Amino acid sequence: MLRTALALSTLTGQSVRIENIRANRPKPGLRPQHLTAVRAAAAICRAHVTGDALGSPTLTFSPRCSAQAGRYTFDVSEAAEGGSAGSVGLVLQTVLLPLALAEGNSHLVLRGGTHVPWAPSASYLEHVFLPFLSKVGISARITISRWGFYPAGGGEIEVRIAGGSALTAIQGTERGALRRIWGLAVVTNLPAHIPQRMADRAGRYLAAADLPAQIEPRRLRGAGPGAGIFLVAEYEESRAGFTAYGRKGLPAERVAEAVCEDLLAHHQSEAPFDPHLADQAVLPLALAPGPTRVVTSRVTLHLTTNVWVVHQFLDREIGVEGEPGAAGALYVL
Numbered sequence: 001m002l003r004t005a006l007a008l009s010t011l012t013g014q015s016v017r018i019e020n021i022r023a024n025r026p027k028p029g030l031r032p033q034h035l036t037a038v039r040a041a042a043a044i045c046r047a048h049v050t051g052d053a054l055g056s057p058t059l060t061f062s063p064r065c066s067a068q069a070g071r072y073t074f075d076v077s078e079a080a081e082g083g084s085a086g087s088v089g090l091v092l093q094t095v096l097l098p099l100a101l102a103e104g105n106s107h108l109v110l111r112g113g114t115h116v117p118w119a120p121s122a123s124y125l126e127h128v129f130l131p132f133l134s135k136v137g138i139s140a141r142i143t144i145s146r147w148g149f150y151p152a153g154g155g156e157i158e159v160r161i162a163g164g165s166a167l168t169a170i171q172g173t174e175r176g177a178l179r180r181i182w183g184l185a186v187v188t189n190l191p192a193h194i195p196q197r198m199a200d201r202a203g204r205y206l207a208a209a210d211l212p213a214q215i216e217p218r219r220l221r222g223a224g225p226g227a228g229i230f231l232v233a234e235y236e237e238s239r240a241g242f243t244a245y246g247r248k249g250l251p252a253e254r255v256a257e258a259v260c261e262d263l264l265a266h267h268q269s270e271a272p273f274d275p276h277l278a279d280q281a282v283l284p285l286a287l288a289p290g291p292t293r294v295v296t297s298r299v300t301l302h303l304t305t306n307v308w309v310v311h312q313f314l315d316r317e318i319g320v321e322g323e324p325g326a327a328g329a330l331y332v333l
Helices: 002-012 032-045 088-101 122-135 193-208 252-269 275-280 282-287 301-313
Strands: 016-018 048-050 059-062 071-075 106-112 140-146 155-161 178-188 214-220 226-235 239-245 292-296 318-321 328-332
Touching: 002 016, 002 032, 002 059, 002 088, 002 282, 002 301, 032 048, 032 059, 032 071, 032 088, 032 106, 071 088, 088 106, 088 122, 088 155, 088 282, 122 140, 122 226, 122 239, 122 275, 178 193, 178 252, 193 214, 193 226, 193 252, 226 252, 239 252, 239 275, 275 282, 275 292, 275 301, 282 301, 282 328, 301 318
Parallel strands: 071 106, 178 214
Antiparallel strands: 016 059, 048 059, 106 155, 140 155, 178 226, 226 239, 292 328, 318 328
């Protein structure tokens, strides 16, 4: 809700007030990644902001100009004493579309958590979200300079965004044949056998379902220990991405099985859009001229919430077919 509202406020010039931010969470109010997203959005449109403090339950955001292209650096770790592994992906999704529609190119350096739970990973954005955006007319490129897992963070990505984009509506009802499945099993500051075990187990799991995959194990240096596996299913007309993270006491093989279970559930649905891409597609498709319809393997509360937020800013007929937890579709008329 926050990133979509901030992006739409920046794009439309409408002021926004958000109350009861994360009210039902164990740590309510703005967390470091949310606060950094607010400050990033404010920086590109010179917004007047109140409530931009860690833990704040209320925020007002009033843009003073349209989004300004340029070179920006945003560090999530600066938003909290002692640092933070807050997601750089959430920060990027707040400012990406406004900068893509601005005049001039932009270069971003984002520091914090690149691969953390409950947020789009930098790998997902690079290999699934950006290819989708290219189909609707937006050109951007991500380079992962350093991987940063939860809880240490310390990651960094660079993002280059071509400005002056013109959005185009697409139809996402067919995915075509499966071309390939590939992935990365990555650890930082952990033994090399762990990514190898994740890669091997995922490969065997998918092969048993008659879905051969190429999965590369990697051992990297980072700010702290971390482990994760990221898989991409490439179809003729779409891509889908899935991620699972390790944690202390959880065997590497179980991490691999979790990501494979998600991929198989999506593959068996025959839908082109995975659940995460569906909710991330709401904003660009709502802004693109012309009708569109995309089918997803699972309707999520993120999807229906993003649709609700769009209704508060734009005069578009946009909605969701299907119930949360089941397959469905997003439509824009």
